[in-house]
Amino acid sequence: MAAAAGAWLRGCAKLRRHMPAHLAPWRVCPRVFRSSKSELRPNLASDGLVCAPLQMFTEEEAMLKDMVAKFAQERVAPFVQKMDENAKMEDSIVQGLFEQGLMSIELGEEYGGTGASFFSIILAVEELAKVDPAVSLVCELQNTLTNKLFTTYGTEEQKRTYLPRVSKDTLGSFCLSEAGSGSDAFSLKTRAEKKGDYYIINGSKMWISLAEDAGVFFVMANTDPSLGYRGITCFIVDRNTEGLHVGKKEDKLGIRACSTCPVTFDNVKVPESSILGQVGQGYKYAIGMLNTGRIGIAAQMLGLAQGCFDRTVPYTKERVQFGKSIFDFQGMQHQIAQVATQLEAARLLTYNAARLAEAGRPAIKEASMAKFFTAEVATLTTSKCIEWMGGVGFTRNYPIEKYYRDCKIGTIYEGTSNIQLSTIAKFLAQEY
């Protein structure tokens, strides 16, 4: 019997060439399937890279984390409920963020920044999100979008003009989405017509974060629709430019303190010098920036979930039913442990993507995974936390329900979850 089987296998081996790979019997040969997966190529830590656990930070990062935690607890926490109810950000908080240097974390000192690491941004965003995800978003957008756009693509002149402003007191706002183009961003209709040495911008943008208070806008407009997305160009437009109107802010489910408004451009005249980078390259900049933005949003969702979790577990240890604390019931313990594990996994995904980006290594897949996963974990965590808190979790007197409402945007903005999954799949397709 064995001999016959052996003969059959050897026969198959001769036919190897004609058999599709996935049907090849495993005993025939340990085929090394060709793969471009980076795993197979050893990722060696070279000089300068340390093989330390992801939760180990540099001294400055640890001090920053402590400082932001304190700031969030003392200066932000008292206003959270009020800001959410009135859907209005407290001026003192935004001012405080600027004063503490939290809006110019990675910028060089010559522009008013502090020259800290990219990872520091992630830590700051996470700590702020533990208290209020809306405040965290302000910090995140300024650092990963506004500042990055200027430093990566701005001319010396533009950097000298705008960077000191955005590190001191000016909020930036990124205008890409329109009523008709969300995930399909490059089908945007806002038009920029060239007239000599200036452009006329016409169109309307929607879902623009921070628009209510921003001082400078990045407007993605198409200079030549016949080129399709290769006509998209990024313009820097000051708030008080004639023709720029910020509409009434949306009445949102969550992150209400952070304004989201439509912005219309009615024959807005901008000089050629206000183009960021090069004409027709806007689509590239958008993609590039959204990548680091993804890690930032992942950090926001992570902090949100952690903050919600941190406020729920002590309650479960205090609340006594049937003679013992509800934490002591094994059913509860298992649920809590599961959520804690998911949180830890989300944290490591985010930190790893951040460290990869900081080291200048490709991190698009990891960033997409981090953003997708943390948004899911945030939804799971906040939902479970409300259940564990019981009736108390359901009332607006307690902060838990706010986290539940805030988390939903994580699956939607800066690339919906479906887009993230498609991106991941694209990379996987290349790897195999």
Added chain:
Amino acid sequence: MAALRVLVGVKRVIDFAVKVRVAPGGGGVQTQGVKHALNPFCEIALEEAVRLKEAGLAKEVIAASLGTKSSQETLRTALAVGADRAVLAEVGEGVATGPLEVATALAALVGRLQPQLVLLGKQAIDDDCNQTGQLLAAMLDWPQSRGMTGYIPPDGCEAPGLEGGPVHTGRLPVLTGPQGTFASRVELEDGAVRVQREVDGGLETLRLRLPAVLTADLRLNEPRYATLPNIMKAKKKPMEVIPAADLGVSGGSPRLKVLQVQEPPARAGGEKVENVETLVEKLRQSGRI
């Protein structure tokens, strides 16, 4: 007025927000893996020193601490808040240190660094001793000392004799030991410091000749957050590490030994009664009356 050099003592303690647990064995509390921070009263003292520097009244702020290697983190935080340099009197892990050891080390540092003002927190939140400032002043024989040295009498009063003992003067009663402890307001004058203290009877204002030791109370000021630019600058500021033995701190048998630490008894539920008679009955039953 000459700009002063100010020495600020800081201590690394368990963060106030942490839920403290008794270590197994009952000999202390769990410190392994627990979040530590700068003692809040030391933060207040440091804030006062930095404010003096910003007002141009102090030229240098030196932060000093007695502790293990981990205290370097605390000193870095002090540098980030605004100190110019830091000194660590290092002891090995597990060496017991109390207020006497700290005061000894600080006294030696005072000898080396020659500050005109020493600012400390009134007490540490882990042992609540409230002794270091007083011990240090006594060792240095500076105001905030038990003797009359350095006490400047108010105008129109006789200078008290060095033999000690209370001397009654026209306006302010002269105390046997002017102390700059529990300071809730500090104002520098030429060669002296005016201190408002929170005492049991209310507020007391003293004028002490420099050099002096002051300990900060809660309402002295509101400490600042270390801004991110200062955190980044802190790395470049000098930090000196000196073995504590070089400063006269002997690691030998400590004078204080913690015998036992236990948690307070768990809170039992209360009980509601119908009327006064039942109340008295219950109280009698439980042996309270």
